[in-house]
Amino acid sequence: xxxxxxxxxxxxxxxxxxxxxxxxxxxxxxxxxxYKQKAKKPPELMFVYSxxxxxxxxxxxxxxxxxxxxxxxxxxxxxxxxxxxxALYLCASSQLGDRGEKLFFGSGTQLSVL
Amino acid sequence: AQTxxxxxxxxxxQEAETVTLSCTYDTSESNYYLFWYKQxxxxxxxxxxxxxxxxxxxxxxxxFSVNFQKAAKSFSLKISDSQLGDTAMYFCAFMKPLGYQxxxxxxxxxxxxxx
Numbered sequence: 001x002x003x004x005x006x007x008x009x010x011x012x013x014x015x016x017x018x019x020x021x022x023x024x025x026x027x028x029x030x031x032x033x034x035y036k037q038k039a040k041k042p043p044e045l046m047f048v049y050s051x052x053x054x055x056x057x058x059x060x061x062x063x064x065x066x067x068x069x070x071x072x073x074x075x076x077x078x079x080x081x082x083x084x085x086x087a088l089y090l091c092a093s094s095q096l097g098d099r100g101e102k103l104f105f106g107s108g109t110q111l112s113v114l
Numbered sequence: 115a116q117t118x119x120x121x122x123x124x125x126x127x128q129e130a131e132t133v134t135l136s137c138t139y140d141t142s143e144s145n146y147y148l149f150w151y152k153q154x155x156x157x158x159x160x161x162x163x164x165x166x167x168x169x170x171x172x173x174x175x176x177x178f179s180v181n182f183q184k185a186a187k188s189f190s191l192k193i194s195d196s197q198l199g200d201t202a203m204y205f206c207a208f209m210k211p212l213g214y215q216x217x218x219x220x221x222x223x224x225x226x227x228x229x
Contacts, residue, residue: 031213031214031215033214040222040224041221041222042205042219042220042221042222043159043205043219045216045217048214048216050213050214055213055214056214056216088157090159092159094214094215096213096214097211097213098145098211098212098213099211100146100147100164100166100209100211100215101211101215102149102161102164102215103159103161103215103217105158105159105160106158107156107157107158108157108158110157
């Protein structure tokens with residue numbers, strides 16, 4: 001199994017809603033990532049987890065709250081989002097190490113904030 | 115901080131022809147890796163090819179090859195025998211391994227393969 005599975009594929013939410021994005025991988029990867037991608041732009045790193053601990057928070061607003069409950073799952077909890085947060089949210093995973101391991105990406109969740 | 119520059123926002127190529135996408139980067143690191151990722155309309159990022167900076171030999175993967183010029187900090191992608199399925203956004207990426215893999219993406223080149 002070399003897949004990273006993200007759910008839901010599409011999400012529409014109001015600015016007062018609370019929702020969660022989910023990401024799952026069964027490749028034994030101990031690093032997991034959240035990226036945000038606006039249309040026609042490259043992905044921007046939001047968070048990195050290694051060994052289920054938060055390693056990087058790229059100054060992301062607190063209305064985005066990541067969670068890594070175990071080595072296979074990564075969640076992104078959303079609360080009080082703004083319309084400018086509408087974007088494609090990509091999850092990725094990789095091996096840990098210093099050998100330039102490739103990132104495996106999910107298909108993303110297209111989020112629209114109304 | 116690393117920067118990755120792709121100077122060609124859009125390109126087109128006739129089916130079966132060859133096309134080269136350009137990428138330059140700036141870094142003071144000695145140990146790093148370079149990648150090309152493809153993002154088709156399905157939006158999933160797919161690895162095309164990987165280059166280890168300490169290797170002089172250019173990486174190849176079937177119809178895809180790179181021209182890695184370390185001193186010039188240049189990393190171009192050549193696609194031979196272009197196919198309609200190659201239509202996608204292509205991102206050049208710089209990776210510094212830190213245990214986890216910290217990736218900096220370029221701005222992307224949108225490639226259209228014309229039948």
